[in-house]
Amino acid sequence: MKLFLDTAIYEEIAEAVNWGVIDGVTTNPTLIAKAGHDHEEQVKRISQIIGNVSAEVVSEKKDDMVVEGRRIAAWHKNVIVKVPLTPEGLAAGKVLAGEGIRINVTLCFSVNQALLAAAIGAYIVSPFAGRLDDINEDGMRVVADIVAAYRQQEIKTKVLAASIRNPMHVTQAALAGADIATMPFGVLKMLFLHPLTEAGQKKFLEDYRKTQEAKPMPTARQEPATKR
Ligand code: E4P
Numbered sequence: 029m030k031l032f033l034d035t036a037i038y039e040e041i042a043e044a045v046n047w048g049v050i051d052g053v054t055t056n057p058t059l060i061a062k063a064g065h066d067h068e069e070q071v072k073r074i075s076q077i078i079g080n081v082s083a084e085v086v087s088e089k090k091d092d093m094v095v096e097g098r099r100i101a102a103w104h105k106n107v108i109v110k111v112p113l114t115p116e117g118l119a120a121g122k123v124l125a126g127e128g129i130r131i132n133v134t135l136c137f138s139v140n141q142a143l144l145a146a147a148i149g150a151y152i153v154s155p156f157a158g159r160l161d162d163i164n165e166d167g168m169r170v171v172a173d174i175v176a177a178y179r180q181q182e183i184k185t186k187v188l189a190a191s192i193r194n195p196m197h198v199t200q201a202a203l204a205g206a207d208i209a210t211m212p213f214g215v216l217k218m219l220f221l222h223p224l225t226e227a228g229q230k231k232f233l234e235d236y237r238k239t240q241e242a243k244p245m246p247t248a249r250q251e252p253a254t255k256r
Pocket of ligand 1: 054055056134154192210
C-alpha cells in the first residue's frame with residue numbers, strides 16, 4: 029500500500045518527501061484554503077517535488093468540470109484530476125478519462141458508488157473512511173468491501189482509503205488491501221512511533237558513548253607530532 033499525504037501545506041510535503049516514505053499527495057478545496065495559497069500555484073509547486081498530486085475541480089456542471097479538469101491536468105504531468113461522485117462529476121470524469129487524464133473520484137461512501145467510479149474508467153476511487161465513522165458507520169468495512177468487490181470483478185481502479193484519522197486506520201486500510209492510504213501529516217508522523225524503538229535507540233547510543241568514554245586518553249608520547 030502506497031502512503032499519500034492529505035495536505036496542501038508545502039513544508040509538510042517537503043519534509044515527508046525527505047523521509048522517503050510518501051508517493052503522492054491528495055488535496056481538496058478545504059485543504060487548499062487551509063494552506064492559504066492560490067490553487068494553481070500551490071499544486072504546481074507541490075508537483076515539482078512529488079508525483080501523484082490530486083487536485084479537485086470546483087465547477088458544478090459537467091461541461092464546466094471538463095474544461096476545468098483539462099486546465100488542471102495541464103498544470104503538471106504529476107497531477108490527477110479529482111471529480112466528485114455525482115452524476116455531473118462522473119460524466120465529466122468519463123470525458124476526461126477518455127482523453128487519457130488520470131481521474132480520482134472523490135466523496136465515495138459505498139460499494140455501489142465505487143462501482144460507478146470504476147464504470148467511468150477512474151484511475152482512483154476515494155472512499156472516506158473517517159467521515160463514515162463519524163456517522164456511526166464502519167468506514168474501514170466499506171473500504172474492505174470495495175477492495176473485495178473490485179477483486180471479484182477484476183476492476184483495475186485503485187482504492188485509496190481517505191479521511192484517515194489515526195494510525196489504526198492506516199493498519200486497517202493495509203489489511204483491507206487498499207492500494208493507497210492518504211493521511212494528514214500528524215498521522216504520518218505517528219506511524220514512526222513505538223516506545224520500544226525509542227528506548228532501543230536511546231540505549232544503543234548510550235552504550236556507544238560508553239565505549240568512547242572507556243577509550244584511554246592518548247598519552248603525550250602517542251600524541252601526533254605537531255609542526256613547529
Ligand atoms: C481525500 O482525498 C480527502 O482530501 C480527505 O481524505 C478528506 O478527509 P477529511 O474527512 O478528514 O476531511
